[in-house]
Structure formats: C-alpha cells, structure tokens
Amino acid sequence: MKRLLLPLVAGSMLAGQASAFVVNDIRLDGLQRVSAGTVFNILPISIGDDINSKSIADSAKALFRTGYFQDIQLGRDGDVLVVTMVERPSISKIEIEGNKAIKSEDLLNGLKQSGLAEGEIFQQATLEAIRMELERQYVAQGRYGARIEAEVKPLPRNRVAITIKVREGKVSTIKDVNIVGAHVFKSEELADLFELKPSNWMSWYSNDDKYSREKLSGDIERLRSYYLDRGYINFNIVSTQVSITPDKEGVYITLNIDEGEKYKVNEVKLAGDLAVDKKEVEALLLVKPEQTFSRQIMTTTEDLITRRLGNEGYTFANVTGIPTPNHENNTVDITFFVDPGRRAYVRRINFSGNLKTEDEVLRREMRQMEGASANTAKIDQSKARLGRLGYFKQVDVETTPVPGSGDLVDVNYTVEEQPSGSITASLGFSQSDGLILGGSITQDNFLGSGNRVSLSANSSRTRKLYSFSFNDPYFTVDGVSRGYSLYYSKTNYSDSDITNYNVDTVGGDVTFGYPISEITSVRIGGGVENNKLRIGSAPALRVKEFTDREGSDFTNFKANIGLYQSTLNNGLLPTRGWSQSVSADVAVPGSDLTFYKLNYRGQYFQPLSRTLTLRLASRLGYGAAYGSTYDLPFFENYYGGGFGSIRGYRDNSLGPRTLQSNGQYDPIGGDVLMEGTAEVLFPLPFIKDQRQLRTSVFFDAGNVFETGCKSGKDSKGRDYSSGCTKPSLSDLRYSVGVGLTWITPMGPLTFSLARALKEEDLDETQVFQFSLGAPF
Structure with a gap:
C-alpha cells in the first residue's frame, strides 16, 4: 500500500508554504538489496533543495515506479529528509509441478521473459498475469479444463519461493465439424480439407481430433483458398463457433459460410514498368480469358514474373495481381502491376x-x-x-x-x-554377410576439403576386403573430378546362399568425371583386375564347365563410361527431384575374358502432400560376352533379392539356379536384371528431426533372368538348371512392406518387414530383414 507520510519531529507541520524546508541531508532506511546509489539516482531531491508537499509526492512516485518497493515513507528529522522503504521480496526459487504438454524449461523461459525468474523482484500482479497467460496457452492447445494455481511461500531475508501447480486436463477432442451454407460442394468434401477432424480410428496416430486454435485458423484459410481457387471471389466466412461440452472434453466446430457466385476471367492486363520484353512477361501469364478465376493461378503468375525479373537482377521486384470484379456478368478483370525496383x-x-x-x-x-x-x-x-x-x-x-x-x-x-566422424570402427551385422568387423577411415568430406577418402579393412562370414580409394571432385577448377582405388578381396560365396565357389580379387582403377551441364556429367575410367577361382571338391556343374573351358586365373583390363544426371535436393536422403545413370563396363580386347555389362539406375521423388512423398526407382542390367569368351563369366552375374533389390526375398536368392554335385540347386545369378520400386515416404510420429530418418511403405518388383539357359540333364537324370527363364514380365517377383533407414554414426541402420506376393517353389522368402553398418 502506497503511503506518503511527513511526520513531525517537533510538533505538527504547518500547511502551505510553512511546510517547506531546505534539505541539509538525506537518510535512507530499510534498504537490503537495492543500493543507496540507485535510490539517490532516482530520487528527484538533492541536498540543498527547497522541498514542499509536491516534491515529496513526486519523490514517492519516482521510487514506486522502479518496482523495487512495496511501501515508502518520507519523513523529516530537523533539516534531514528521512526516506524509509520496504523492499519487495526477491524470488528465491520457482518450481513447476504437473506439466507434461509444455516442458518446464519452456515455461521457465516464458516466465523469465515476463520478469518472473529466480533472483528477480517479486510482484503479485505479474504472477497473476502470468497465471492467466499460462491458462490461455493450454486453452490454445485445446485443454479447456486446464487450471493453473500459484503458491507463494515467504522465506527468511525477505525472499519468497513460488510453486506453480499445473492441472493440464485432457485435450478436448472434436466431436463434429459442421459447415453450414455449403451448396456448391458437399460438406463432406469440404471437411476433408480440414486438418482438424472428428475422432476416428487413425486419430491415435495423427492427433487430428485434438482441437487447436492455430490449426482451425489454418483450416479456415484452406477452405477460403479452395473456394477462391474455383472462382468464388466473394466467398466469406460469416461466423465461426467453437462450443465446448460441459465436461470440457468435447468440441463442436460450426462454420457458417456464404459461397457467393462463380466468376470467370474476362481480361488480363499488364501495368507498370516491365523491365524486360513484354512478350516474355506475357508468356508467363497462366491466367487466361474465359478461365475460371483462381487465386492460386494468379499468385503463381506473380511468382513467375517476380522470378523472371529476379533473373535480370531485380531482386526486390514487386508484382501484384489486382482482380476487379464485374458483378453484372460475374466476370473479373485481372491487372498485374509490375514494379521492378532498382537492379541489385x-x-x-x-x-x-x-x-x-x-x-x-x-x-x-x-x-x-x-x-x-x-x-x-x-x-x-x-x-x-x-x-x-x-x-x-x-x-x-x-x-x-x-x-x-x-x-x-x-x-x-x-x-x-551432417554429423560424421573421420575415423570410425566398423561393427555391423547383416543377414547375408553375418557379423561385419573392421576398421576404416571413410569420409565423403575428408577434413572439410570436399574430397572423399576411404581406407578400410573389413571381415565378414562371406568376404574379406581391403581397399583404398580417393576422389577429388574438383581435380581442376572447371569441376573435372578424378578418383582412383586399389582393392583386394577374398570371397566365399558358399556362405551367402550362392552356388559354391571362392574367388580372390585384386585390382585398381582410375576414373575421371567431366561435367557437361549443371545436372549432367560423364565419367570415364579404366583399370586392371585379377580373379582367381577356387571351386572346391563339389562344384556346381556350370562352374566346373566354365573353369574347364576358360581356366581359373584371369587378368582383365576394364574400361567404363557412364552418364550421370541428378536434380535431387539432398545427396543422402532426398525428398524431391530425380537422378539417373547409364553406364557400360567392358573387359577390353587383350583381357583373358572379354565381356561387357550395361547398367541403368534411376529414381524419382514427388511430394504428394506436406508429409508424404512418392519415390519411384528402377534398376536394369544386361551382360554378355564377346570375342572368344563363350558367355558372361558367372562371377560377373547379376543377383536379386534383399535390400536394394526385392525385399521379402532372401539376399541373392532370386533367378536361375544351377545343380550342385550334392543334388541341390543354388543361385548362380543371371545376365539380365529387372527391378523396380514404388514407395511412399512418411514421417514417424513423435520424432521432430526426420532429416536422418526415412520410413516408407513400399512395393518391389523384379527378378534375374538368363538369355541362354542351360538345358539337359546329368547322369542321374537331374535337370542341369532350375528357375532359369528368359526376360519376361510374367516371371517377375513382387513384395509389399514397410521399411526404415536411419543414418547413424556407425552407418545406415536399415530394416524392413515385407511379404512376398508371388512365391515359386524354389524361392526363399524372408519377412524381416535388417542391416547395421555398411555391408560390402
């Protein structure tokens, strides 16, 4: 309570001018935390001043405005002005209880911005205002039953502890959304535009039945845009009612609308300083006479003209489409006013x-x-x-x-x-390769230089690999890249569900890339590779036939050329754009084996909505021998099944199979590969950062084929091969499922749940597949 007292030390002070006196000194009583210097700076009275009742009142007001004091008394002791103050308590501690929907740190930051924080001066009015604001925040989330109680506990040394008790209540769920006045479009059709929907069986996942004032505003704007994009320029939201059930757990939303009449475009004009050739601007006009008026088409035209001017240096150009309705004939004239501004x-x-x-x-x-x-x-x-x-x-x-x-x-x-380490220990597991152990230095952006460097030594059940590679994407300032690699591997295919043979490989290559446009580059390279086959004591008949004819030790000189294109928006987990590559790998004349392989890869991303993206991908391959080599070496064959292929089938299990000496038929691969994928990417709920995570529902199709299937039977009457067919759409395999890829510091973590839709006798299916680390 504010009080202004001037007690008399020696009798009563006389009224009027008699109360004035000259201040010879000022004494401050009651200060605890506030410094005397602060008070003297605020006090409008100094020693030597003549003071009266008005100057005393002004002094009290000045001190109260600081907010530091809850009581002030000014008195006189002779010629000494005595200022007695009672400071407001300071906040020693703030505790928040019962909150889950809003984090405590977010609430504390909000309190701090409003002047309520530990160490600050406590004011009851501020606390009450904040309490009401917190309730409003919960109401905005649809928690109409939320209640906020504040408890202030006095502490020694003029301090207080504040406890804010939050009873959040339940989020009110939407019972019905009703649109009154809709005649042109069905109410159900319009309700589908809304993010807010009545409770349904998917609401547990989408939370679309939880009322939010912000979401309702967005839904109303979508409804308005829907009409404005279809010619109803006079569309109006007459009123919006949000009613709450007595238990505050149900919400009914009612919108009253006035659709108005449908308008068509009559005339389209340009005005202002176009800055570029008029014909170029006219070519960008998406709005045409006799077209149903659409605000979206009008704003898209504005953006196109703005970007065209921006390409000429008019970065801050302003293009505004102004519709002028003609109510007599329900038409609208549109004038695009162009202000290019200054060239930047x-x-x-x-x-x-x-x-x-x-x-x-x-x-x-x-x-x-x-x-x-x-x-x-x-x-x-x-x-x-x-x-x-x-x-x-x-x-x-x-x-x-x-x-x-x-x-x-x-x-x-x-x-x-992207978070990445320049030196990593490799530890992984895949169902095809088993436990993967090794150490590597693999960095696409080595030491921030943009160069890719990889040095690795890895070991798994099926392969041991030692390799070094280096790629400089800017070997020249014109963007010509150069890369080279050296590698050695020992592979035991009998442990990866492929026909029984081992191969030791050592080689190296050099590749140059030449950019020919912003999205296209050509890569040319060559190298040498030596392969040594070991077929064991019980080889597959086809493998034995090949080694009897061609031998088991081959040195091949390889050349490769490829065309690569990409408009993807991200190099790791893209969500928009497309990429494709066409390449040819040839074992040139002079090699022990002469053959070639032609490959195509492509993928396309198309957003379907704010959260869903369609991905289409394909992979095609064809290989053949030429010259003196009889057919494509079997260890160069294509394989199908598993990750990167057709999920739901075991890795490398699809396609032709060859008869083993033990009477089993194991995959041998083929010279033709056909694969395709269609998947819809979607975000996982409750995860804020989706940029290193990809989840999808997919449909895979494909198979491996052989253009020259081996016929005949062995001495026991068994077929020489099985599952060997020429390329045919009728022999494709299909699967559907869900998949997830997560980029972790150890490498990609990938798993899928898939169901094979077409399963033949020898097909090996696998519902759950996963891989941790980067299989090689």
Missing part, C-alpha cells in the same frame, strides 16, 4: 554453419558470382548444388539489402552439417 548487384556471398567444411568447398558450387547482378535462378541453383553434396542436413539462403545502399545485396547461405 551482389556485394558478398557469405556462408555460416560450416564448422568443418571449408568455405572454398561451398564457394566452388556457387553459380551466382560476387560483383555480378543478382540472379534468382543462379542463387537457387547454388543452393540446390550445396544440398546435393550430401554434407549438409539443410541448406537455407537469404538475400539481404546492404544498409545505406539501394542497389547492393548480400547473399547469405546457412548450412547445417
């Missing part, structure tokens, strides 16, 4: 967030140059190239004006690097 030039290109990657690695991907006019297409193209590197989770770009200049901008790229 790039002063600097800045990078942030690249803690490990050198600036040079990012800068060489730039297609927008410093000092040149700003070009929107080149700025976006540079962003896309950074994303395709695969080093970053996310890439953002912002164009900002230079203060004090009307024609200069800075282009600022912000990246978030």
